[in-house]
Amino acid sequence: MVWSHVDEPALGPYGSWEAANPDCVALGLTTSKNTKMILLLFASICACQVLFMASRAPRITWEAVYLPLIETILYAMASTGNGQLRLGDGRVLPIARYCSWLITCPIMLFQVVGLYDLKLWGISCKHMVMAAALIRTVFGIGASVTLDDQMRWVQFFLSYSFFFFELYCAYMIFGAALKQFGEVRTTLNSIVYSRI
Secondary structure, X not given: OOOOOOOOOOOEOOEHHHHHOHHHHHHHOOOXXXXXXXXXXXXXXXXXXXXXXXXXXXXXXXXXXXXXXXXHHHHHHHHOOOOOEEOOOOOEEOHHHHHHHHHHHHHHHHHXXXXXXXXXXXXXXHHHHHHHHHHHXXXXXXXXXXXXXXXXXXXXXXXXXXXXXXXXHHHHHHHHHHHHHHHOOOHHHHHHHHHO
């Protein structure tokens, strides 16, 4: 009698869930033709936004051109299959997306915190929100690359803690800016304030 050894089918990086849902895993990759076309479409839309905003210069700030330009580059990279990093255990990380977050989120937040110079605990919210955004992003990226489940949840919790702090600061800034906006009595301010 000949004994043969039959190996169990190897589980992918997402475990038994991946084996039960191969279509969902495939949708997360940018290998299908439809996904690549959609990403190219988004790149085209962002490029049109860049051209439109650039045509409005100097009435707009540089951020209105910079942010969609970064997204144009990101979507174009993703549509060609670049911008991803495959880890040794098979997981795919959208590294270009993470880099995009690091260079665009602080700029968008700077526009929000520029509405009003609010101080919490005697410190300007501008600096705290910018630091919280970078720390949140770093913890989020760390949670996506770690293999230890406990450490993943710790970093996830820390990332969301900083995110909720950002939301709290944005809420306070919008409230203070809206109050200040309503106190300035001009016809245009009254119309805008009544609609908000």
